[in-house]
Amino acid sequence: MGGTRSVQVIAIVAAVVVVAGLTFAYFRRPNNTDSGQSGTDPGMRCGTTVCQVVIGKSVGKDLVELLAGTGGGRIRVTGESGPFIFEMTIAESGATVTAESLECRAAAISVCLVRGDAGGKVLGEVLFRKDGTWSRAQAAYLSSAGYLGLHDVNEDGTADIVSAQRACDGQCNDAFVQVFSALGANVGCTTPAPAREQLPGWPAPVPKLSQLRPCADS
Numbered sequence: 001m002g003g004t005r006s007v008q009v010i011a012i013v014a015a016v017v018v019v020a021g022l023t024f025a026y027f028r029r030p031n032n033t034d035s036g037q038s039g040t041d042p043g044m045r046c047g048t049t050v051c052q053v054v055i056g057k058s059v060g061k062d063l064v065e066l067l068a069g070t071g072g073g074r075i076r077v078t079g080e081s082g083p084f085i086f087e088m089t090i091a092e093s094g095a096t097v098t099a100e101s102l103e104c105r106a107a108a109i110s111v112c113l114v115r116g117d118a119g120g121k122v123l124g125e126v127l128f129r130k131d132g133t134w135s136r137a138q139a140a141y142l143s144s145a146g147y148l149g150l151h152d153v154n155e156d157g158t159a160d161i162v163s164a165q166r167a168c169d170g171q172c173n174d175a176f177v178q179v180f181s182a183l184g185a186n187v188g189c190t191t192p193a194p195a196r197e198q199l200p201g202w203p204a205p206v207p208k209l210s211q212l213r214p215c216a217d218s
Contacts, residue, residue, distance in 0.1 A: 046091070047072025055099045059106045059129070066114060068097040075114060075127060077134050084134045090116050090123040103150050105159035111182045113161060115141075115148045122148040126161060128182050139184060145175045145196045151206045153179045154187055164205050167192045177205045178215060188212030 044051040046069025056065035062079035066088065073091030077084040091097055095116030104112040115124040124141035127134055141148060145164035153160045160179050167174035175196035179187040190200065190207050199205035 044074060044085075045069065045072075046074055046088075054097055055102050057102055057104050057112075059104045059110050059112065062110075062129070062134075064102065064104060064112050064127070066097055066102050073097055075112075077127075081129060081132050081134060086127065086134075086136055088114060089125050089140065090114060090118070093123055094118050095123040105150050105152075107157055107159065109158045109182070111150060111159040113141075113148065113150050122146060124148045124161070124163075126182055128158075137182060137184065139180065141180070144170055145199075147196075147203065147205055149204060149206075153207065153212070154181070154209050158182055160187055162206055164196055164199060164202075166196075175199055177207050179207065179212060186215055189215035 044067065046052070046067055048071050049069035051067035051069050051074060054066045054068050056063055058064075060080070062077055062081050065076045065078075067074045067076060068088070068091055071092070073088030075086040075088050088097070095118040097116045101114055101116050102112065103115070104110065110129040112127045113124055114127070115122055122143040124143070126137035126139070126141065128137060141161055141163060143163045144166040147162070147164035149162050150159040151162050152158065153162065158181070160181055163178045163180070165176055165178050166172075167176055173195050174192040176192040177190045177199055179189070181187055190211050191213065193199050196202060196205075200207050200211060
């Protein structure tokens with residue numbers, strides 16, 4: 001009997017050590033690295049099917065994951081900030097969600113951009129963590145010229161949303177870059193270029209703050 005109890009105690013201790021090791025490894029991962037998560041989550045539905053984990057990235061001590069299904073999706077945050085689940089509006093709007101759909105920047109105000117292709121355009125939505133709480137930005141984002149990304153253009157320590165746009169309501173080849181603050185304000189626009197390939201930094205067009213001017217009224 002004593003031998004059996006000893007084996008049970010050793011097994012319990014070993015299990016605790018394994019769990020502790022996994023927890024330590026999670027919190028030691030560099031910021032903005034892929035989580036390696038995959039598979040389905042039978043506890044949640046995305047649209048009409050069970051949620052499928054598409055991609056996850058660590059942001060500080062939080063894990064941000066995209067889950068998608070047929071006709072819908074969710075954004076799940078777990079970790080030090082506590083659990084949060086948001087509906088993925090771009091998935092409901094028909095955007096294709098892939099492993100390239102999530103971009104995050106960890107900072108005092110951390111920002112995650114969720115994006116996907118939809119009918120030749122790029123749709124996006126933004127989450128940000130401020131004072132330990134994740135929130136959804138009220139604005140929805142769209143790029144008509146094929147680029148939507150994050151960069152701290154105004155150098156205030158928080159990532160901005162950078163969007164390439166077709167000018168002339170898409171009726172000409174001219175293109176410009178529009179920059180938004182993750183907290184909602186419009187930072188500015190570049191002067192239109194004759195083609196999107198001539199935008200500064202294409203295929204990842206990131207203008208300098210000095211290259212921005214007030215955006216023309218749409």
